Amino acid sequence: MKILSIKNIIAAFILAFSIIYSLPTFFSDVPDWLTSINAKKMNLGLDLKGGVHFLMEVDLDEVTSSKSKKLSSDLRSQLRKEKLRYRNFNYQSKSISIEFFDAVNYKKAEELINNTYQNTFEISRNNDNQMLLSISEKTLNELRIAAIKQNTTTLRNRVNELGVAEPIVQQSGKTRIVVELPGIKDTTRAKEIIGATATLEFKMLDEDSDPYAAEDLNENSFNSKLYYYEETPVLLKRNIMLTGENIVDASSGFDQNNRPKVDITLDNPGAKRFSEVTDENIGKQMAVIFVESKAEQRVIDGESKRISKKYEKIISIATIQERLSKSFQITGLDSSDEARKLALYLRAGSMAAPMYIVEERTVGPSLGADNIEKGKISVIIGLILVLVFMLYYYRVFGLFANSALIINILIIVSIMSLIPGATLTLPGIAGIVLTVGMAVDANVLIFERIKEEVRNGSTPLASIELGYKKAFSTILDANITTLIASIILFIFGTGPIKGFAVTLSIGIISSMFTAIILTRILADTVYENNTNLKVTKLNI
Structure with missing residues (x-):
């Protein structure tokens, strides 16, 4: 009787819990006391609430x-720092070819690469002084x-950031x-924010070379690249001094001259x-470059292919007046809107690779409401x-x-409303419908067992006891496999x-409780005290 009382208490607690936390889902007006205990409506998925779906490549x-x-x-910087002399340094897609002056420089470079870039390169020797470095497949997969x-x-x-x-x-x-965004209405802005692969790069100006001569020749030198800033x-x-990967926070605002700015904080x-680079280059000019990759369709060898094209724009050039460190600001932006967007991209983090949208679906609110109905x-x-x-x-x-x-x-409803990130979708509703059938399936097994025990001559109370006991292993096996x-x-x-x-997993676990424990409590409550119970009065 003591165990039964504990069962009753647990069942009463679960019953009260499920009723309280499912109320907000079934009723539009939620009292303050329910909100105070974190009782809230179940979140609806894209197909029920409406919104937009993106598949990104x-x-x-x-x-x-x-x-x-x-x-x-x-690697080039490392070789120069260690004063290892080479004749040629050629870079290709996934390999680097270096021709050293002599075997001594080759040997020292090999030791440097093995120590600094462990397992990154596969080294092969073409001749006495030429080294071929290939990026290992393990490194590429990682x-x-x-x-x-x-x-x-x-x-x-x-x-x-979209809220x-x-x-x-x-x-x-x-x-x-x-990417699925339930309830989103401004799909254009969502696409713009999600699809953008913008970041920043910081580079020093090559003040020893003539940019106008490079423009006339229409070619870049080995150490520098031609850009345009305000048509100049x-x-x-x-060499890139810094990228957006090192930015941990960014916020937009206005400087003392009321110009748009972005405040940057580095890791x-x-x-x-x-700090080291700016300290070494005080008095020299530094450029801040906005880098964005966009997908474009092009016809190559008669086939339409999607390629990623990088767009670079200098947003500011400034002279380094002092050593910069963890926090600084960027100005030279065209508008406050551009400053807000840049701050958002930097705050959210840079993309490791360009992406493009290969599939886009929009579900209207009316279609979502129809699916709910x-x-x-x-x-x-x-x-x-099932009830009938x-x-x-x-x-x-x-x-x-x-x-x-x-x-x-x-x-099911109360647990779904409490799980962070859980949303009810149309297939989720199908899972609930399936759970309805599976829940009574357990009871059918139990009740048929009880009938069988009654036919074998067992007393009513013994039939109830044996029915639940013998059906338990079958129900457990069936539910575990599902x-x-x-x-x-x-x-x-x-x-x-x-x-x-x-929804199916939650339904299976909860049905084990309701079908085996809860119905047993109800049966014991109704029949346990009637010791003179006749078989016909089981009503089964």
Whole structure:
């Protein structure tokens, strides 16, 4: 009797919990006391609330190209710093060819590369003094994985700037990312913020070369590249002092002259590097470059291909007056709107690789409302049919099952409303409908077992005890196998499939409680005290 009392207390607590936390979903006006205990409406997915869906393709070839270029630049600087002499230094897509003056320089360079760039390069020797460096496949794979993760994180940060409730940003396959924004109305702005791959680069001006001569020859030198600032040619050194990857915070505003500005805060490694470089170049000019990659359709060899093109624009050139460190500001922006956008991109983080939209779907609010209505009707019809059947076929025990079924739905709704990031989708409603059938399936097994025990001559109370006991292992096995399947769907599925898996998993676990424990409590409450109970009075 003591164990039964504990069961009753637990059941009463779960019942009260499910009713309280499911109330906001079923009623439009939520009292303040419910809000104070974090009771809120269940979040609706894109197909129910309306919104926009993007499928983004990540350009991983650009990642490897950029990484190769950076490694090439770093390696050249390292060789110069260590005063290792070479005749030629040629960089290609994923390889670097270096011809050294002699075998001594070759040997020292090999030791430097092995110590500094462990497992990054595969080294081969063409002749006595020529070294061929190829980026290892392991490094390339790690780079691709990191690029997808960084882009996913950056997209989440940018979506948060849009103020969207419960967005979905997740990887789909090896090279794609799914973005779903329920309730979004300004799709143009959403596309602009999500699709932009903007960042900053800081470079020193090449003040020893003539930009006008480079313009006349229409070619770049080995150490510098031609740009234009306010229609005037300027030469910038190829070495990048700092990139947007080192920026941890950015905010827009106005300076003392009422010009748009962006206040920048760097991370510790970026601040250290920036401090050293600016200290070495006091009195020299530095340029801030806005870099953005855009996808374009081009016909190559008779086939239409999507390529990523990089656009670079100098937004300011300033003379370094003193050593700069962790915090500084950027001016020279065209408008306050441009300053806000730049601050948003920098605050959200830079993209590791350019992306472009390969699929876009918009679900209108009216279509979402129609889906909600159809979903309600399907759940109600399914519920009524099951309730009528159970009540007709199992009488009083059918009433127990029906009560447990309704509580099971309340538990699903209350848990879904509490889980951070959980959203109800149309497939999620299908999962609830499936759970309705599975919940009563357990009760059917139990009730048929009870009938069988009655036919075998057991007393009514013994029949109830044995019915629940013997059916338990079968119910447990069936629910565990279904739960495993739903977990696999959640792990490997995307979007709507995850929504189905979530509601199904919650429904399976809650149905185990309602079908086995709750109906048993109801049966014991009704029949336990009647020791003279006849078989016919079981009403089953």
